[in-house]
Amino acid sequence: MDNRAEVREFLISRRAKVTPQQAGLPDGGNRRVPGLRRSEVATLAGVSTEYYAKLERGAVGGVSASVLDAIARTLHLDDAERAHLFHLAQAANGTSSRMRPRRRAGKRWTPRPSLQGALDQFTAPAIIGNGRMDLLACNHLGRAMHSSLYTATTTTTGEPPNFARFTFLELDAARDFYSDWEGAADICVAILRTEAGRDPHDKDLHDLVGELSTRSPDFRHRWGSHNVRTHGSGTKHFHHHEVGDLELAYESLDLISDPGLTLTLYTAEPDSPTAQALDLLASWTAASTNPSSLD
Incomplete structure (x- = not known):
C-alpha cells in the first residue's frame, strides 16, 4: 500500500472530524471544508503551517514522537488512531518491516x-x-x-x-x-x-x-x-x-x-x-x- 497516500488520507479524514469548538477555537464564519484548517492544526500542534502541510502530504519519515503526539492530541485521536499514526510513521521510516515477526513462507499456521x-x-x-x-x-x-x-x-x-x-x-x-x-x-x-x-x-x-x-x-x-x-x-x-x-x-x-x-x-x-x-x-x-x- 502507498504509505504517503495512507498518511495523507488518514490525516485529512481525522482533521475533518474536529470542529473549531472542539479545538477551543472560534468558529470563524463560513468554511469551505468541514473540520479544522491546516493552519489551525499547525498552530495547535506547535509546528509551522508549511511543516504540517508537508506531513499531510505523507512525508512523515523521521518525524519525532513528540510532534506525532502533538498532532494526535490536536486531532483528538483515540488510542487506536494514535497507534495507527505511529505505525504509519514507522512504515515511512522503514522500521515496521524490521519489527515484524518472521514467518515461514508458504506454510499455513496450525495450532500446536x-x-x-x-x-x-x-x-x-x-x-x-x-x-x-x-x-x-x-x-x-x-x-x-x-x-x-x-x-x-x-x-x-x-x-x-x-x-x-x-x-x-x-x-x-x-x-x-x-x-x-x-x-x-x-x-x-x-x-x-x-x-x-x-x-x-x-x-x-x-x-x-x-x-x-x-x-x-x-x-x-x-x-x-x-x-x-x-x-x-x-x-x-x-x-x-x-x-x-x-x-x-x-x-x-x-x-x-x-x-x-x-x-x-x-x-x-x-x-x-x-x-x-x-x-x-x-x-x-x-x-x-x-x-x-x-x-
Missing part, C-alpha cells in the same frame, strides 16, 4: 497440540484469528457458534474461513448471523485498516483488500473512511440459525508465542437466555462428535 488442547478445555466458545480476520482455530463450541461462517466460506484451496469475506461477500448469511450487520461491517473494516497500518507489507492482506474493494461496494465505501479500531473487549450480538439470539461478552488476548495472532473468548451472563442457548448448542455439538451418546 498443546494450544488446541487448551482451547478445548474452555466450556465457552473460543477462537484464534489473525489481523486479516482469518479464523485459524477454535474449540468445538466456537466452531458450532460460527457454523454459518464455515458453511458459507468453504473453499477448495485450503484457505481458512475469513470474517471479512463472509461479512461482505456472503451477505444473506452474514446479515442473518450479525444482529447489527452495519455495526459488524464497520468494525470489520476498521480492524483490517488497523492491520494495514501495523503491517503494510502483508501481501495476503493487500490481496484481500483488493478483492473486497473490487467485489463489494459496501466494503469499498467503508475502506475509504480510514477508521481504525482496537478490538480488545466488548459485547457482541449474533443470531445462530439453530439456537437463536446470542448476547456474548468477549475478551481478546494476544498470543505471545505466536505474534500477530489473537485468542478471543466469549462468555454469557449466567442463567441468561444466551447461556441456555449455549448449553443447548454444546449438547448438540457433543452428540454430533460422540455418536454413542445418541444411543
Whole structure:
C-alpha cells in the first residue's frame, strides 16, 4: 500500500472530524471544508503551517514522537488512531518491516497440540484469528457458534474461513448471523485498516483488500473512511440459525508465542437466555462428535 497516500488520507479524514469548538477555537464564519484548517492544526500542534502541510502530504519519515503526539492530541485521536499514526510513521521510516515477526513462507499456521488442547478445555466458545480476520482455530463450541461462517466460506484451496469475506461477500448469511450487520461491517473494516497500518507489507492482506474493494461496494465505501479500531473487549450480538439470539461478552488476548495472532473468548451472563442457548448448542455439538451418546 502507498504509505504517503495512507498518511495523507488518514490525516485529512481525522482533521475533518474536529470542529473549531472542539479545538477551543472560534468558529470563524463560513468554511469551505468541514473540520479544522491546516493552519489551525499547525498552530495547535506547535509546528509551522508549511511543516504540517508537508506531513499531510505523507512525508512523515523521521518525524519525532513528540510532534506525532502533538498532532494526535490536536486531532483528538483515540488510542487506536494514535497507534495507527505511529505505525504509519514507522512504515515511512522503514522500521515496521524490521519489527515484524518472521514467518515461514508458504506454510499455513496450525495450532500446536498443546494450544488446541487448551482451547478445548474452555466450556465457552473460543477462537484464534489473525489481523486479516482469518479464523485459524477454535474449540468445538466456537466452531458450532460460527457454523454459518464455515458453511458459507468453504473453499477448495485450503484457505481458512475469513470474517471479512463472509461479512461482505456472503451477505444473506452474514446479515442473518450479525444482529447489527452495519455495526459488524464497520468494525470489520476498521480492524483490517488497523492491520494495514501495523503491517503494510502483508501481501495476503493487500490481496484481500483488493478483492473486497473490487467485489463489494459496501466494503469499498467503508475502506475509504480510514477508521481504525482496537478490538480488545466488548459485547457482541449474533443470531445462530439453530439456537437463536446470542448476547456474548468477549475478551481478546494476544498470543505471545505466536505474534500477530489473537485468542478471543466469549462468555454469557449466567442463567441468561444466551447461556441456555449455549448449553443447548454444546449438547448438540457433543452428540454430533460422540455418536454413542445418541444411543
